[in-house]
Amino acid sequence: MIAEIIAAGSEMLTPHRQDTNSLFLTAQLNDLGVEVAFKTIVGDNLEHLTGAARTALSRADIVIFSGGLGPTEDDLTREAVASTLGISLRRDPTILASLYKRFAARQMVMPPNNAKQADVLEGAVILTNSNGSAPGQMIDTIVGDYRKLVILLPGPPREIKPLFEEVVKPLLEATLPSRSLARRILRMALIPESHVDARTSPIYNEYADVQTTILAGHGEIQLHFTSAKATLLEAQARVDELAGRIEAEMEDAIFSSQGESLEEVVLLMLEMRHLTLSVAESCTGGLLAQRLTAVPNSSRAFVGGAVVYTPELKMVFADVPREMVEMHGAVSPEVARALAEGIRARTGSSLGISITGLAGPGGGPPGPDAEKPVGRVYIGLANGRDTHIKELNLTGDRDYIRWWSSQHALEFLRLNLHR
Amino acid sequence: MIAEIIAAGSEMLTPHRQDTNSLFLTAQLNDLGVEVAFKTIVGDNLEHLTGAARTALSRADIVIFSGGLGPTEDDLTREAVASTLGISLRRDPTILASLYKRFAARQMVMPPNNAKQADVLEGAVILTNSNGSAPGQMIDTIVGDYRKLVILLPGPPREIKPLFEEVVKPLLEATLPSRSLARRILRMALIPESHVDARTSPIYNEYADVQTTILAGHGEIQLHFTSAKATLLEAQARVDELAGRIEAEMEDAIFSSQGESLEEVVLLMLEMRHLTLSVAESCTGGLLAQRLTAVPNSSRAFVGGAVVYTPELKMVFADVPREMVEMHGAVSPEVARALAEGIRARTGSSLGISITGLAGPGGGPPGPDAEKPVGRVYIGLANGRDTHIKELNLTGDRDYIRWWSSQHALEFLRLNLHR
Numbered sequence: 015m016i017a018e019i020i021a022a023g024s025e026m027l028t029p030h031r032q033d034t035n036s037l038f039l040t041a042q043l044n045d046l047g048v049e050v051a052f053k054t055i056v057g058d059n060l061e062h063l064t065g066a067a068r069t070a071l072s073r074a075d076i077v078i079f080s081g082g083l084g085p086t087e088d089d090l091t092r093e094a095v096a097s098t099l100g101i102s103l104r105r106d107p108t109i110l111a112s113l114y115k116r117f118a119a120r121q122m123v124m125p126p127n128n129a130k131q132a133d134v135l136e137g138a139v140i141l142t143n144s145n146g147s148a149p150g151q152m153i154d155t156i157v158g159d160y161r162k163l164v165i166l167l168p169g170p171p172r173e174i175k176p177l178f179e180e181v182v183k184p185l186l187e188a189t190l191p192s193r194s195l196a197r198r199i200l201r202m203a204l205i206p207e208s209h210v211d212a213r214t215s216p217i218y219n220e221y222a223d224v225q226t227t228i229l230a231g232h233g234e235i236q237l238h239f240t241s242a243k244a245t246l247l248e249a250q251a252r253v254d255e256l257a258g259r260i261e262a263e264m265e266d267a268i269f270s271s272q273g274e275s276l277e278e279v280v281l282l283m284l285e286m287r288h289l290t291l292s293v294a295e296s297c298t299g300g301l302l303a304q305r306l307t308a309v310p311n312s313s314r315a316f317v318g319g320a321v322v323y324t325p326e327l328k329m330v331f332a333d334v335p336r337e338m339v340e341m342h343g344a345v346s347p348e349v350a351r352a353l354a355e356g357i358r359a360r361t362g363s364s365l366g367i368s369i370t371g372l373a374g375p376g377g378g379p380p381g382p383d384a385e386k387p388v389g390r391v392y393i394g395l396a397n398g399r400d401t402h403i404k405e406l407n408l409t410g411d412r413d414y415i416r417w418w419s420s421q422h423a424l425e426f427l428r429l430n431l432h433r
Numbered sequence: 434m435i436a437e438i439i440a441a442g443s444e445m446l447t448p449h450r451q452d453t454n455s456l457f458l459t460a461q462l463n464d465l466g467v468e469v470a471f472k473t474i475v476g477d478n479l480e481h482l483t484g485a486a487r488t489a490l491s492r493a494d495i496v497i498f499s500g501g502l503g504p505t506e507d508d509l510t511r512e513a514v515a516s517t518l519g520i521s522l523r524r525d526p527t528i529l530a531s532l533y534k535r536f537a538a539r540q541m542v543m544p545p546n547n548a549k550q551a552d553v554l555e556g557a558v559i560l561t562n563s564n565g566s567a568p569g570q571m572i573d574t575i576v577g578d579y580r581k582l583v584i585l586l587p588g589p590p591r592e593i594k595p596l597f598e599e600v601v602k603p604l605l606e607a608t609l610p611s612r613s614l615a616r617r618i619l620r621m622a623l624i625p626e627s628h629v630d631a632r633t634s635p636i637y638n639e640y641a642d643v644q645t646t647i648l649a650g651h652g653e654i655q656l657h658f659t660s661a662k663a664t665l666l667e668a669q670a671r672v673d674e675l676a677g678r679i680e681a682e683m684e685d686a687i688f689s690s691q692g693e694s695l696e697e698v699v700l701l702m703l704e705m706r707h708l709t710l711s712v713a714e715s716c717t718g719g720l721l722a723q724r725l726t727a728v729p730n731s732s733r734a735f736v737g738g739a740v741v742y743t744p745e746l747k748m749v750f751a752d753v754p755r756e757m758v759e760m761h762g763a764v765s766p767e768v769a770r771a772l773a774e775g776i777r778a779r780t781g782s783s784l785g786i787s788i789t790g791l792a793g794p795g796g797g798p799p800g801p802d803a804e805k806p807v808g809r810v811y812i813g814l815a816n817g818r819d820t821h822i823k824e825l826n827l828t829g830d831r832d833y834i835r836w837w838s839s840q841h842a843l844e845f846l847r848l849n850l851h852r
Contacts, residue, residue, distance in 0.1 A: 027469045029460035030648050030657070032451055041448035050446045051481055053474040062470055062492070069488050073481070229449050238449070293740070299726025300719030303740040307718025310794050310831060318742035320750060321712070321722040327737040327780060331750060361746060375729050412729060 015190065016051040017043050018074035020066050022082035022091050023169060024057035035080040035167075035174055042178055046186050047193050047242060048076060058082065063094035071098065071157050071164070081169030083148035085128040091166055092133050092151075099155065099164070103133040106140070109149060116147055135166075141181045146173040152185065163189070193242045196249035198257040200237040201270040203425040210235045214260050221256045233421035234276070266432055269425070276424045277309050283431045284315035289364040291427075293319035294332045294357035296344060296370040297391060302420040317363050322353065332356030332368075343382030345371055347392050347403045354394030354401055368394040369423055371406070373415045391419045393426055402430065434609065435470040436462050437493035439485055441501035441510050442588060443476035454499040454586075454593055461597055465605050466612050466661060467495060477501065482513035490517065490576050490583070500588030502567035504547040510585055511552050511570075518574065518583070522552040525559070528568060535566055554585075560600045565592040571604065582608070612661045615668035617676040619656040620689040622844040629654045633679050640675045652840035653695070685851055688844070695843045696728050702850045703734035708783040710846075712738035713751045713776035715763060715789040716810060721839040736782050741772065751775030751787075762801030764790055766811050766822045773813030773820055787813040788842050790825070792834045810838045812845055821849065 019040070021033035033055050040050045051074060056066045063082070070077040082091030096103050109132040117124040131148045134140060141150030151166040165182060167174045202210060207230040214237065218226040227238040239256055243249035261268055269279050284291055293302050300321045306312050320331035325344060328334040333356040334349055342348040350368050358366025371391025378384050389408040394401055404426050408415045438459070440452035452474050459469045470493060475485045482501070489496040501510030515522050528551035536543040550567045553559060560569030570585040584601060586593050621629060626649040633656065637645040646657040658675055662668035680687055688698050703710055712721050719740045725731050739750035744763060747753040752775040753768060761767045769787050777785025790810025797803050808827040813820055823845050827834045 025646075027459065027472065028646060029456050029463065030646065032453075032456065034451075037448050037451065040446065044448065051476060051478070052485070053446065055472040057470060059470070065492055066471070073484055227444070227447060227449065292746075295719075295722075297726075298723070299731070299737075300714075300722030300740065301726075303714075303719030304717070304723045307716075307720075307740070307742065308832065308835070312718070313742050316742060318718075318740040318746040318750075320739045321719065321726070321737040323726065323732050323735060323737035330779060331737075331739065360749060413727065416727070 015048050015075045016073075017048050017076040017078060018052040018054065018070040019050060020054045020056060020063075020070055020077065020079045021169075022056055022058065022063060022079060024059075024088070026055045027057050033080075035169065035171060038171070038175060039078060039080065039178065042183060043076075043078075044240075045195055046183070046190055047195070048186075048190065058088035058090060060090050060094055060097075063090055064097050067094050067098040071162055075161070076163045076165070078165045078167065080167050080174055083131065083150075083166060083168045085125070085131050085147070087127075089130075092130075092135065095153075095164060095166060096135055099135070099153070099157070101136045104136060105129065106132050106134045109134070109140070113147055138166075139185070141165075141167075141177060141185075143168060143173055143177050144180075145176055146170060148173075150177055150182065152182070154189070193244065194246040194249050195240065195242050196246060196253045198239045198253045198271070199273040200239075200257060200260055200264075200268050201273070201276070202235045202237075202264065202267050203269055203276055203421060203428075204233050205235055205267055207235055210237070210264070213263055217259050217263060218256060221252065224252050224256050226256075233418050266429070269428055275309070276421070276428065277305050277312075280424050280428050280431070281306065281309055281312055281315050283428065284365075287431065289431075290315055290317050291365045291367065292317050292357045292361035292363040293423075294328075294353040294366065294368040295319065295321050296323060296328070296353070296368075297373040298369045298416050298420050298423075299323060301416055302367070302369060302423055305420055305424070317361050319357055319361065328353060328356075332360060341382065343378065343386065345378060345383050345386050345390055345392065347394075347405065350392035350394035350403055351396070351401050352394075354396035358396045358398065364397065365427070366394075366396045367423055367427060368392075368396075369419050370394075371415070371419055373412045373419075375412060389415055391415065391422075393419070393423050395426060395430055397430075402426070434467050434494045435492075436467050436495040436497060437471040437473065437489040438469060439489055439496065439498045440472070440474045440588075441477065441482060441498060442474075443478075443507070445474045446476050452499075454588065454590060457590070457594060458497060458499065458597065461602060462495075462497075463659075464614055465602070465609055466614070467605075467609065477507035477509060479509050479513055479516075482509055483516050486513050486517040490581055494580070495582045495584070497584045497586065499586050499593055502550065502569075502585060502587045504544070504550050504566070506546075508549075511549075511554065514572075514583060514585060515554055518554070518572070518576070520555045523555055524548065525551045525553045528553070528559070532566055557585075558604070560584075560586075560596060560604075562587060562592055562596050563599075564595055565589060567592075569596055569601065571601070573608070612663065613665040613668050614659065614661050615665060615672045617658045617672045617690070618692040619658075619676060619679055619683075619687050620692070620695070621654045621656075621683065621686050622688055622695055622840060622847075623652050624654055624686055626654055629656070629683070632682055636678050636682060637675060640671065643671050643675050645675075652837050685848070688847055694728070695840070695847065696724050696731075699843050699847050699850070700725065700728055700731055700734050702847065703784075706850065708850075709734055709736050710784045710786065711736050711776045711780035711782040712842075713747075713772040713785065713787040714738065714740050715742060715747070715772070715787075716792040717788045717835050717839050717842075718742060720835055721786070721788060721842055724839055724843070736780050738776055738780065747772060747775075751779060760801065762797065762805065764797060764802045764805050764809055764811065766813075766824065769811035769813035769822055770815070770820050771813075773815035777815045777817065783816065784846070785813075785815045786842055786846060787811075787815075788838050789813075790834070790838055792831045792838075794831060808834055810834065810841070812838070812842050814845060814849055816849075821845070
């Protein structure tokens with residue numbers, strides 16, 4: 015069974031908007047054992063939509079539309095499907111009544127246009143939408159000699175997601191052959207994708223019945239393993255066996271074997287060891303603190319810290335002597351050490367971590383930092399006994415250097431906690 | 434002239450990867466006066482690719498492929514286009530030589546597979562790729578009675594972008610009818626899209642020759658105006674006239690009339706007034722500082738600040754009395770005021786801004802904050818003479834509340850500076 019997803023809406027043919035529903039729909043369909051083979055994005059144009067519907071019906075078993083079910087003249091999915099399948103639309107009195115009621119509840123008069131949201135394809139199952147006015151529709155039909163499922167869904171994410179999960183998925187489960195799916199995700203930081211692949215592909219290639227996907231980006235590599243079997247037990251055993259062998263190969267490079275983020279793992283490790291953390295950030299300007307505090311309940315281990323963007327604030331919040339900055343530059347192992355030790359002492363936390371560096375685009379200010387290259391970053395980690403320093407030499411733009419610096423700081427902390 | 438963009442690659446048919454090249458390509462094509470009418474995403478499958486190519490040639494004048502030009506067996510764009518157009522591939526000796534040289538320069542032996550990157554469609558113009566091994570190709574041909582341009586481009590963003598800008602765009606400019614395009618972007622924060630539309634649509638609807646697009650998201654509304662005319666002067670005059678009328682209508686709700694971000698505008702206003710800024714963040718945990726420091730040269734106005742996630746740190750970094758937190762709760766106008774005044778005094782900046790609130794998902798800790806709803810946030814702004822406080826009651830998840838809090842803080846600061 016292969017599917018095609020058609021996203022209808024001219025805004026998705028501008029440089030500003032992506033179709034994102036298809037990512038959700040793809041995950042849901044894959045869970046049901048259906049592969050998505052094509053995605054099409056088409057504007058609010060009856061001829062284009064009809065053409066896209068005809069093409070999709072010729073090459074896919076399941077065709078899912080998202081969008082184009084609204085009340086305006088530009089909402090043409092119903093009309094396009096009716097014309098493509100050669101069936102008519104009827105105005106459903108129950109849906110029409112519920113539309114009138116929605117407006118009455120808001121003490122508004124329904125514009126006549128809106129009545130078209132009650133138009134239903136002859137023979138379609140109505141998929142009740144509890145989060146919006148336009149219901150979805152599904153037609154189970156024969157085109158040529160083949161069975162085709164055509165499903166029309168609304169475009170807004172807050173409508174399509176519950177509608178799919180609560181109404182469409184149970185319907186598809188009942189009509190498609192049953193199978194059970196198991197998944198595992200292993201995550202690693204700061205390792206090149208080619209290294210991971212060279213070390214792991216000899217292993218995962220032995221598992222033809224497990225689908226392996228490698229995702230790389232933002233200083234992280236993810237290995238996704240999926241297996242589909244008659245029973246969940248069988249499927250889980252296969253992905254667990256493969257994940258176990260990869261964990262043995264990659265050892266402590268793997269920070270997460272259940273899908274948690276690096277921030278979550280570090281916070282959990284701190285909490286389990288009854289340790290608290292503070293940060294002093296120069297070039298990352300709050301990014302590390304922001305990443306940590308994005309995790310709910312981060313306050314169990316993270317106390318806070320300072321954004322020390324000037325030499326004065328390095329003194330004010332972390333007791334870094336002015337002369338040290340003048341002698342070595344703010345971007346130096348000496349200042350990284352003093353910042354980490356200073357923020358730890360000031361906040362009374364068990365661990366203090368610091369980041370100081372040149373994120374660009376301009377170089378360092380006059381003085382000792384002037385000669386240092388953009389991308390030079392120092393990380394300091396103080397624990398009260400000793401202080402570890404790491405030098406980075408990153409290449410990339412300001413956003414990239416800031417992100418990777420925060421990623422290195424988290425991984426540096428994790429590996430130190432791991433030992 | 435209408436275009437279709439075909440993104441080739443099975444990874445874009447998973448729940449994890451989007452086609453993003455098409456956003457860049459759409460912007461470039463629109464600049465050339467070409468509308469994108471369809472986007473198709475297709476996997477690494479010769480039959481599917483050939484079908485997609487055939488469909489695209491039947492409905493678009495310009496068909497652009499991204500991806501599928503690599504050296505592996507899964508890279509099939511060349512073969513699919515050759516088969517669809519009924520032309521053959523020839524192995525180009527100049528490209529082959531340059532492939533051998535690339536490997537030799539890295540002191541590696543080229544795997545025999547890689548030679549297929551030298552395969553060129555008979556009659557194609559070779560588009561030299563200075564950032565990768567696979568060149569692009571363009572064919573200007575007749576299908577049926579219609580002229581068709583078929584363009585094959587590599588998938589990696591760092592290859593396709595310079596290749597399009599430096600090689601493809603000049604070629605298309607030379608072959609397409611000439612026109613000039615002018616653009617303006619107006620940006621507003623924290624206003625509902627429906628309000629903006631109700632007030633501005635009577636104006637922009639008078640300008641049928643200017644394309645207006647409204648984009649809403651992340652606490653911001655953008656109005657994009659585009660006009661295409663025979664001369665740049667004419668086009669610019671039209672968008673400027675419309676933008677001027679919208680600015681008169683929306684007044685100081687518009688923070689940017691040339692496309693700058695809210696962070697950039699606030700930093701520029703501070704710098705022009707010779708003011709400096711510090712921040713004390715509780716629930717946003719560094720997000721506001723991170724947004725400000727993401728702007729290059731933000732240190733001209735932003736000195737830094739503190740992430741005060743615990744009552745202790747509110748005392749340590751901003752001199753907020755422990756008893757005040759105990760009496761009113763950390764999420765209170767009193768603490769917001771003390772934080773803003775305290776961080777300003779500690780850092781010696783002209784202005785101090787604070788954010789304290791409940792971002793959820795859990796409620797406040799036992800004590801005065803326990804009864805306050807998730808989404809309650811206070812912002813304080815101290816300037817040395819008086820301190821302004823703003824109460825927010827936001828609804829949404831943790832990320833949403835944190836983002837909107839930082840957006841409100843920036844807009845609060847902007848409106849205060851504006852007066």
